[in-house]
Amino acid sequence: MEKHWWKILSAILLFYTVIAGFLGDVPTMAILNESIRNLYFHVTMWFAMMILMIVSLVYSIKYLGSFELKSDVIAEESARVAMLFGVLGLLTGMVWAKYTWGAWWVNDVQLNGAAGTMLVYTAYFLLRNSMDDEQKKARISAVYSIFAFAMMIVFIIILPRMTDSLHPGKGGNPGFSSYDLDHRLRLVFYPAVIGWTLLGVWIMSLRIRLRNIHKNIESN
Amino acid sequence: MSSKLPMLLFVFLIVMVTSVSAQSSVDMADVMRSDGKIYVVVAVASVVMAGILIYLVLLDRKISAMEKKIKNKA
Numbered sequence: 001m002e003k004h005w006w007k008i009l010s011a012i013l014l015f016y017t018v019i020a021g022f023l024g025d026v027p028t029m030a031i032l033n034e035s036i037r038n039l040y041f042h043v044t045m046w047f048a049m050m051i052l053m054i055v056s057l058v059y060s061i062k063y064l065g066s067f068e069l070k071s072d073v074i075a076e077e078s079a080r081v082a083m084l085f086g087v088l089g090l091l092t093g094m095v096w097a098k099y100t101w102g103a104w105w106v107n108d109v110q111l112n113g114a115a116g117t118m119l120v121y122t123a124y125f126l127l128r129n130s131m132d133d134e135q136k137k138a139r140i141s142a143v144y145s146i147f148a149f150a151m152m153i154v155f156i157i158i159l160p161r162m163t164d165s166l167h168p169g170k171g172g173n174p175g176f177s178s179y180d181l182d183h184r185l186r187l188v189f190y191p192a193v194i195g196w197t198l199l200g201v202w203i204m205s206l207r208i209r210l211r212n213i214h215k216n217i218e219s220n
Numbered sequence: 221m222s223s224k225l226p227m228l229l230f231v232f233l234i235v236m237v238t239s240v241s242a243q244s245s246v247d248m249a250d251v252m253r254s255d256g257k258i259y260v261v262v263a264v265a266s267v268v269m270a271g272i273l274i275y276l277v278l279l280d281r282k283i284s285a286m287e288k289k290i291k292n293k294a
Contacts, residue, residue: 007280011273018265022258202276209283216290 007202013195017044020188027182031100038096039185040192045089046114046156048196052082052204053121053149060145063138072138073208075145076128079121081204085196086118101166110167113155120151 021040029036059075062068093111094104105111127144131137160167252259 007277014269014273015266018269019262022262022265199276202280206276206279206283209287213283213286213290220293 006198010195010198010202013191014199017041017188017192017195021192024188025184027184035096035100036185038092040188042089042092042096044189044192044196045085045092047193048200049082049085049089051193051197052078052085052200053152055201056082056145057149060142063142067135067139069134069138072142073211074204075142077204077207077211079124079145080207081200083118083121083125084203085200086114086121090114090118106166108166109163110156110160110165113159116155117152120148120155124148 017040021037026034026036056075056079059071059078063071063075093114097106097111098104124141124144128137128141131140252263
């Protein structure tokens, strides 16, 4: 029997996020007002994406060490779900930007870096789909995946800190401590990160199982 | 005539009841209507969350059933 406890945990944490996220006490801040609650729904998307990208990186490296296709499948599917969170992060960020900065998109290093990350990972899937031989596909995309991860770190973690940025936590002000330091926010934020990440892992596991079924049917 | 009387009474009562409730501008002591109806937002967001999670559970079960089928075949 499979263990489902983490799926239940994900559901509990997400309901907690929705309920405590709207009803909980938040710091009073100008311009942001109540929209600081987006921290639980926008920032968490990027955290979940980062965690799933790390999973993808780990399994890419694992593949290169063992040449087992199992690791390659996990690397690809976790990157796929990470992309989903990334796109949601971009879209939610655009809505938030519209009502705090006044535009859907500003030419900011953090925003462009996030978009660049999406493009780098889009190239990962393009590269994958351009090859038929399974081992070759897995090997080349595993190597590219390591490069893509490094680019992501540069794009959304290093570069934004080197210049000025509108985005909180960037532009020589590492960590979004000025917002996050508040324990009331932390109380919902961290459970929300775990909840969203587990939801992503759940979707990923479903995709992997579907692929295995598909493979099983094809081989028969 | 006598058969119409209860019907008229019924309509009259319905009109009475609805007009009274329509006239009352007093907010009832209802949790869902307090704090600028933020609880309504919580309810809606919870419904969305529940919908997504139930969808995933059903999908999970479907895939489990398929896996069982393949296992039995092999």
